[in-house]
Amino acid sequence: MRRKSVLTVGVFLVGALVFLAEASFVTGGSAWAEGHGEEFSKNERRVHDHTQSTLDHGRQIFRFDTFGDEAFWGGTLHLHQAIAGAQNGGVGAGVSPKTALAVGLKVDADALPWQLKAQLSAGRVNLDDPATTLALLKLNAVVGVTGFFDNAGNIRSMGVQCALCHSTVDDSFAPGIGKRLDGWANRDLNIGLIVSLAPSLSSIADLLQVDVATVKKVLTSWGPGRFDAVLDKDGKAFRPDGGQAGTLIPPAFGLAGVNLHTWTGFGSVPYWNAYVAVTEMRGSGTFFDARLSDPGQYPVAAASGSFNTRGTPDLVTAKLPALHQYQLALAAPKPPAGSFDAAAAARGKEVFDNQGRCASCHVPPLYTEPGHNLHTPAEIGVDSFQADRSPTHMYRTAPLAGLWTHQKGGFYHDGRFATLSNVVEHYDTQFTLGLRAQEKTDLIEYLKSL
Ligand code: HEC
Ligand code: HEC
Numbered sequence: 001m002r003r004k005s006v007l008t009v010g011v012f013l014v015g016a017l018v019f020l021a022e023a024s025f026v027t028g029g030s031a032w033a034e035g036h037g038e039e040f041s042k043n044e045r046r047v048h049d050h051t052q053s054t055l056d057h058g059r060q061i062f063r064f065d066t067f068g069d070e071a072f073w074g075g076t077l078h079l080h081q082a083i084a085g086a087q088n089g090g091v092g093a094g095v096s097p098k099t100a101l102a103v104g105l106k107v108d109a110d111a112l113p114w115q116l117k118a119q120l121s122a123g124r125v126n127l128d129d130p131a132t133t134l135a136l137l138k139l140n141a142v143v144g145v146t147g148f149f150d151n152a153g154n155i156r157s158m159g160v161q162c163a164l165c166h167s168t169v170d171d172s173f174a175p176g177i178g179k180r181l182d183g184w185a186n187r188d189l190n191i192g193l194i195v196s197l198a199p200s201l202s203s204i205a206d207l208l209q210v211d212v213a214t215v216k217k218v219l220t221s222w223g224p225g226r227f228d229a230v231l232d233k234d235g236k237a238f239r240p241d242g243g244q245a246g247t248l249i250p251p252a253f254g255l256a257g258v259n260l261h262t263w264t265g266f267g268s269v270p271y272w273n274a275y276v277a278v279t280e281m282r283g284s285g286t287f288f289d290a291r292l293s294d295p296g297q298y299p300v301a302a303a304s305g306s307f308n309t310r311g312t313p314d315l316v317t318a319k320l321p322a323l324h325q326y327q328l329a330l331a332a333p334k335p336p337a338g339s340f341d342a343a344a345a346a347r348g349k350e351v352f353d354n355q356g357r358c359a360s361c362h363v364p365p366l367y368t369e370p371g372h373n374l375h376t377p378a379e380i381g382v383d384s385f386q387a388d389r390s391p392t393h394m395y396r397t398a399p400l401a402g403l404w405t406h407q408k409g410g411f412y413h414d415g416r417f418a419t420l421s422n423v424v425e426h427y428d429t430q431f432t433l434g435l436r437a438q439e440k441t442d443l444i445e446y447l448k449s450l
Contacts, residue, residue, distance in 0.1 A: 066161060067281060067315045068283050069283040083137075106169045107173075138153075144163035145158060162252070162276075165185070168184045181333075182326075185250055192219035196216045228245050232304075248410070250262075251406055253327075260373050260374060261396070273320055273324065273327075274316060284314065286311065297391075332401035348445050351442055355433060361375065361397045398412075420448070
């Protein structure tokens with residue numbers, strides 16, 4: 001009797017489960033379950049949910065986390081005072097929205113209330129007044145910059161985020177104002193010029209053992225889209241030929257599957273994220289790399305001890321997994337239709353794969369080598385200045401997907417080739433390819449299509 005009822009209940013339960021499974025199949029369930037015609041197991045659900053929440057967390061960090069770096073940008077450099085201007089309790093003329101946009105800062109249109117958008121459209125917002133910049137900072141609308149305000153509404157500090165250099169906007173509202181494009185290199189941003197406005201640069205001067213005038217000269221030498229992430233390690237402010245020593249801001253998308261990162265292959269994405277957050281943005285956290293303790297190659301890092309930074313509290317380490325995952329999720333965007341000649345690009349693919357020998361290093365679809373993706377300067381026919389500033393002494397095969405988004409500022413680590421045509425001519429000579437004129441133009445159309 002008892003056994004029979006257990007059996008009945010059991011049969012009923014199985015029936016109910018089958019019914020539920022079918023119902024969720026019919027009504028869709030999650031997108032994944034739909035594709036596979038089955039439900040997540042408990043464990044799969046756990047992995048899926050973890051991935052989703054990590055991704056959301058990573059996006060938040062990439063866009064909004066200063067890692068406590070306001071202690072440096074506001075606390076040490078007092079950069080917020082230069083932005084506010086004397087009229088608003090700071091120093092100097094201040095930075096108006098017009099100036100901010102002119103030096104490449106971007107405004108997140110989604111952070112603007114509709115009333116303000118309407119006023120902007122009607123031309124009723126004073127874009128020459130630094131007070132308007134402060135209002136935008138209060139709205140958290142300046143991409144990659146956070147203002148900290150006291151209770152009276154006065155700016156008391158500021159910090160920066162990854163998005164400052166690695167995001168731009170789609171200009172959908174106005175030039176420089178639109179929806180965020182995370183991972184796109186901001187090649188308009190003149191970060192050196194912005195930092196040079198800071199009223200207190202003596203800490204940088206002390207670190208480099210130069211005077212403040214020299215620091216300003218170095219900062220303003222980079223120009224738009226460039227930053228020097230090794231200066232504070234090796235103190236090399238200029239190239240031997242006197243040229244600027246900054247590197248172009250690369251995209252932070254299309255990096256999944258790519259082994260080594262940065263132009264010179266310093267390390268992996270999480271390696272570099274810790275490097276930047278702690279030693280460049282000057283967030284509070286931990287960074288360790290014994291390679292940078294070599295006083296020959298990195299005299300400044302060896303002396304300052306920045307190769308072994310132990311900031312407390314550590315506001316970086318716990319965020320590295322989510323930040324890593326978010327960057328891996330940023331696929332390289334496809335170029336808009338009509339931005340290249342599709343027929344020529346199809347012919348150019350043949351050149352890329354065959355006569356041009358490009359695909360031997362830029363292996364599709366990563367467009368870099370699976371494996372140890374580095375080459376000597378001699379192999380690619382360029383000087384070793386920047387490679388020798390890296391522990392690798394090499395250049396990393398640049399992943400080319402989404403190349404169309406970062407044509408401003410030129411190509412190669414320092415933008416030495418102004419156009420894609422210059423790049424192709426360089427390879428034609430370097431590898432004695434003997435490409436015909438038509439093959440060269442086809443190759444360029446292919447590069448624009450990636
Ligand atoms: C001040 C501008 C600036 C900020 C802020 C910045 N970066 Fe970068 N980033 C650069 C530059 C310049 C490089 C190239 C460095 C090099 O190769 O010498 C770079 C390189 C990278 C790379 C390597 C990309 C590749 O092609 O392999 C990644 C990944 C990256 N940054 C992520 C981040 C993250 C995450 C943050 C925030 C924690 C951040 N960056 C903050 C300027 C910046
Ligand atoms: C021996 C390996 C190798 C071959 C072959 C090669 N490249 Fe490269 N490529 C590199 C490396 C390394 C870099 C990065 C150079 C730097 O950072 O200065 C690069 C950079 C580039 C860039 C600049 C990317 C950027 O973001 O600025 C383009 C464009 C490019 N290559 C296209 C090509 C084309 C087209 C060919 C074939 C004609 C080709 N490459 C052949 C290794 C190679």
